[in-house]
Amino acid sequence: MAHLQRLLLLGGGHSHVEVIRRFGERPLREAAITLLSPERHTPYSGMLPGYIAGHYSYHDCHIDLEPLCSAAGIVFRRAEARGIQPEAGRVACSDGSLADYDVLSIDVGSTSDVHDMSGALEHGIRVKPVAAFLSAWEGIHAALRQGRQLSLVFVGGGAGAVELAAAMHHRLAKETSAGSARIAMLTDTASILPAHPARVQRIFERVLSGRGIKVHCNAKVVRVSPGRIECADGSSVDADHAIIATGAGAPAWVTASGLKADARGFIAVNAYLQSLSHPNVFAAGDVATMMDYPRPKMGVYAVRQGPILHRNLLHALRGESLRSYVPQRTALALISTGDKHAVASWNGIAFEGDWVWRWKNRIDCRFMATYRR
Ligand SMILES: Cc1cc2nc3c(=O)[nH]c(=O)nc-3n(C[C@H](O)[C@H](O)[C@H](O)COP(=O)(O)OP(=O)(O)OC[C@H]3O[C@@H](n4cnc5c(N)ncnc54)[C@H](O)[C@@H]3O)c2cc1C
Missing domain, CATH: 3.50.50.60 (FAD/NAD(P)-binding domain)
Incomplete structure (x- = not known):
């Protein structure tokens, strides 16, 4: 029987939720996929200030990873990664267990x-x-x-x-x-x-x-x-x-993993979101730095990387050629003032209003609805 490849996803960050959703649309037969996450619910930081202000509930601003994984045939394992042994293809977890992989994808955010x-x-x-x-x-x-x-x-x-x-x-x-x-x-x-x-x-x-x-x-x-x-x-x-x-700072255990890193300890990746030192390791979101296209550590970039990461993980598992990606140069920031009012900041331009908050609210709620199962 052909060896079933093991794809290990570390962290349910903004890129991985899209990877999981896409695997749910078209389940993969040739790989066994596991998600490791210390929490069942992953936060959507764009709505966190609104949660603190009292405008949203906990569930409004958290994605439940368990049903998302289950709909995609992905094993959800509640565990926190503490170290990567890239030469052995293995991840050490805080509960003392080990998780082996053929292909690893890391989206654990920053601290x-x-x-x-x-x-x-x-x-x-x-x-x-x-x-x-x-x-x-x-x-x-x-x-x-x-x-x-x-x-x-x-x-x-x-x-x-x-x-x-x-x-x-x-x-x-x-x-x-x-x-x-x-x-x-x-x-x-x-x-x-x-x-x-x-x-x-x-x-x-x-x-x-x-x-x-x-x-x-x-x-x-x-x-x-x-x-x-x-x-x-x-x-x-x-x-x-x-x-x-x-x-954003790089998690210390990531910096110590032996994967090639940038000067601040974030995982150095190429335009395929692939580790510069270990081709079977991919990384996206805050924890990764695209060395040819460095960008601020923002959720919008992590979200945009999701579809690219999904495609390249699929291609890596199938031995097909990878597709490169150039991130957008600038990103719109919608910054709330606590009272259902927000300020938009984009490319040197700024405007504010209650309507900006309602606009942000619509974008955020639509994003969250995509991942509700
Ligand atoms: C208050 C606040 C508001 C923000 N608002 C915005 C905004 O409006 N727009 C914007 O673009 N950016 C915003 N940001 C930045 C944004 O939070 C990050 O850029 C974004 O969360 C990065 O996404 P990510 O996918 O890299 O990781 P995250 O979304 O941080 O997800 C990481 C996931 O990995 C899991 N994880 C962590 N450690 C481990 C481990 N050891 N093992 C396994 N899993 C692990 C975590 O539990 C989490 O589920 C905001 C940040 C803050 C603090």
């Missing part, structure tokens, strides 16, 4: 970047991984509702940080007594949202200051300790909770 920031892993609340962040948020939310007074300080000033800060403020203003939560933000850049046009920066400066969220720019955080955040210039800020919303 909040804490390099050069001591104590952040132990004393900070990282926005990524999302599951741990949401359980920390539930604790904070419950404590504030019980009348505690807490200071919440964001480390980071990008889109994720400003959206989450605005969303928390919106929720807490409705559900807790005035002044119980003090929210502030520290960023090492000269202004918030440095990757966006000046108009977007001004809008969010207005939004945050209007809500009493104090922003400290040029504040490079070097240490997080219980109750305190210290900056490189010697200044410090008191914080009951340091919320680490820095940019």
